[in-house]
Amino acid sequence: MTKITYKDNLGATKTIEVENGLSIMEGAIQNDIPGIDADCGGSMACATCHVYVEEKWLNILPKAEEAEVDMIDMAYEPKKNSRLSCQLIVSDELEGLIVTTPPKQS
């Protein structure tokens, strides 16, 4: 179990213990965290699980593969620290990770 914090665009936070091996997206869906839609179910095909990752975590997370970066082009208001939460797999190293959801997903 790893503590992940989901922050909405207004700053309200919820910290959840997510099982290692699940994605940040699955952690959100299973715990009814609003702001992550995940329409395609995690197949990197829709960009509706888009989150902003705190800068300091960007280097710790495995780099986004090309298909993910291509998909982020489609996301709502992408930024430098944008990731698709379906591609971020929870592990001990991510203890304390904070992700922020955009104002909307589409």
Place this chain on the structure above:
Amino acid sequence: MKKTDTIIIGAGPVGLFAVHQLGIKGLKSIVIDNLDKAGGQCIELYPDKPIYDIPAVPECTGEELTDKLLEQIKPFKTDFFLNERVEEVKQDKENWIVKTNNNNEFLAPNIIIAGGVGSFEPRKLAIKEAEKFEEKSLFYAVKDKEKFKNKNISIFGGGDSALDWALELSKFSKINLIHRRDEFRGAPHTLSEIKKLEKEGKIYIKTPCQLDSIEGKDKIDSITIKFDDGKTEKIKTDVILSFFGLIMKLGPIAEWGLNMNKKTIEVNAENFETNKKGIFAAGDICSYPGKLKLILSGFHEVALASVECFKRARPNEKYRFEFTTSSKTIQGRLGKK
């Protein structure tokens, strides 16, 4: 009004296989889909990506799967109503009447909703001013390219649609191609063409930047883009074309009085009927305990739903379970002798 045995909403893999399962039972169906072709997510989101979990098919792409399914249902000569979205569903005694945005009306005792996550619609620009220019000087698709002659066109996006239209429209208009990062995603040939036209001064590439504002009253006069380093630039623009792919919207399905669970429709796992008699849901859009959003689960779901559809469409006939290997009736329906 067109009468049929079952109205299938959604031409994805599950909707297509529903045609088959109904067809071998001797039931007619029609298929409605908002996209311009059959295949659903398989064709729209991952036509080239291999799928590895279709039973007995070790590997196939979304497009191959769609083609095979279309081939499999060919004997049933089903009518497809593409580019159409179902707007209204209402009850008429034992039947259902379905109306589309193209003013087509269908009557049937059964509806199978195999709508995935809803209908595909273009992803719209996020900024507020965008809406009032939509379909006037801001477009999410090019229907008639004659309208885009001798204009200052700003194209947003970094994928195939953005690149292909930049190339095509640069023949007779000034193009700004605007993208949030330096890399574009397109065929190598297209990319080298774009570079060539940039050198010739026919296409202006602006990266890495995003749309900041649109100026203009009734029509667009200019746009302002903001680069990653904070600098802004005002660009004279008559037309904006925006290509940020498609999103899936549940749309009117939510208003048909079905029991919903978030964006999915609750069904029983015996025949995949919803809380309304004669309305079934299958594939990604249905939910029941243990539901998996897999294509193969959808195939199973429509197989069972088709049995209940038969009972409702042929109340005076007895349903007989038959195998395709041994039933002469089924083989006849498939055009085999």
